Amino acid sequence: MSLTASQIRAFSPGATAYKRADERGLYLEIFPNGSKLWRLKYYVGGIEKRIALGAWPEVSLQAARLERDELRLRIAKGEDPALTRKKNKATAKISAANTFESVAREYIENKMVGEGRAEATLLKARWFLDLLKPAIGHMPISDVDPQMMLAPLKKLEARGNRETAKKCRSFASRVFRYGAATGRCTTDPTAILKGALLTPQARHYAAILEPEKLGELLRAIDAFECYPITKLALKVAPHIFVRPGEMRHGEWQEIDFEKAIWTIPAGKMKARRTHAVPLSRQVLELLTELKAITGGQGYIFPAFHTRLRPMSENTINSSFRRMGYSKDDMTAHGFRSTASTLLNESGLWHPDAIERALAHGDSNAIRGTYNRGQYWDERVKMAQWWSDYLDDLRAGKAAN
The missing domain is CATH 3.30.160.390 (Integrase, DNA-binding domain)
Structure with missing residues (x-):
């Protein structure tokens, strides 16, 4: 019933x-x-x-x-x-265990960390993930389709962040390919989105390219009152041609004072190749002064509150602002453009030696290795000439 x-x-x-x-x-x-x-x-x-x-x-x-x-x-x-x-x-x-976020974190923490990627690269990857999380982070990675992927990228683009949108798409593509290789998804939905995004506008780092103005900046650095490690970072930066992130993440164990060489591991370089930097007499003196402050262990330029982390990426640029230089006047990255321009204008150095000093990669690995050896002696002389030239500008001597 x-x-x-x-x-x-x-x-x-x-x-x-x-x-x-x-x-x-x-x-x-x-x-x-x-x-x-x-x-x-x-x-x-x-x-x-x-x-x-x-x-x-x-x-x-x-x-x-x-x-x-x-x-x-x-x-x-x-x-x-x-x-x-x-x-x-x-x-x-x-x-649920194979969401885009979980696979992306596995890709970062297992693959990228395991490959020895630079800390700055890892931080950017985590930042890209944070930007994508609200839209697709909770979704099973196999369920994300091109339209779902495009939505957060278009939001970034609408805010004027075209370059960020492009890099987020590239990061997501690497996550999807990793997911496919590990059996969590079968396709990369970002593959067809390249044509859907606006082309990023060319980015140029502000730099001082006139010798007289460079001399003024060097004198402003001398007169600037700040934390001692920051002051020494500002003094060292114009002499070397490394990228700001490579400089900040430098460690004392990479410096050979006797040979006057700073060897930056491949994991910290943009081109993923070990880069040797010849150190002038002036740079060695500044590093010796800095070593007495930091103890010569860990990061060369440690953070203000802890020696376990490198100096903030905003420290040098913030110092420029406090000195009266706007973001359109000068940036930490701009020292590379300054050196490249003035070294080339001097006519004293082979263009390939300057490019090698700037660690601009060569698509031909064999040629790149050959050039590194071929121009090393010239780079050593160029590093010392550049430091002497900066001293002359600081002293107000007329530039040739």
Whole structure:
């Protein structure tokens, strides 16, 4: 005999759970705590099985019967609903563990860290992930399609961050390729988005290119009052041609005072190649002064509050602002343009030697290795000439 709604409401909990049958395998189980759960009893291969259909009154009598009828049709076709439900739960659990965010973090922490990528590169990768997380971070990586991927990139683009949008797309592409290689997805939905993004505008770092103005800047650095390590960083930066991030992440163990060489590991270089920097007499004197302050362990230019982290990427630029130089006047990265321009204008040095000093990569690895050896002696002389030239400008001597 089938149940009625009034009967269901009237069922009271007992000392133990008990059942009340409806029809065609559907029944209601009443528990001592008062809860009432719908279940369906069915047979697969002669074996009795049961599956829960939800709790009353959230699942009404009519809804429970409809669910029962749908399940019985699937059972008649040879399906085991309980087994299907277990498989679906397992799949959902796996998908939840394979979200874009989880795969991206695995890519960063396992692959990128394992490959020895520079800390600055890791920080940028984590930043790109933070930008993408609100839109696709929670989604199973296999479910992300091109339109879903395009939405956060277009938001960045709308804010004027074209370069960031481009780099986020590139980062996401690497994550999807890693996901495909490890069996978490099958395609890279960013592959067809290249043409959908606006081309980033060329970025030029502000730099002082006139010798007289460079001399003024060097004198301003001498007169600038700040934290001693910051002051020495400002003094060293014009003499060497490394990128600001490479300078900030430099460690004392990379400096050979006897040979006057700073060897930067490949993991810290943009071109992923070890880069040797010849050090002039002036730079060695500044580093010796700095070593007496820091103790010569860990980072050459440590952060203000802890020696376990490098100097902030904003320290030198912030110092320029305090000295009265705007972001359109000079930047930390601008010292590279300054050196490149004035060294080339001097006519004293081979252009390839200058390029090698700036660690601009050569697409031909064999040629790059050959050039590094070929121009080393010239680079050593050029480094000393450049430091002497800066001293002359600082002293107000006329530039030739």
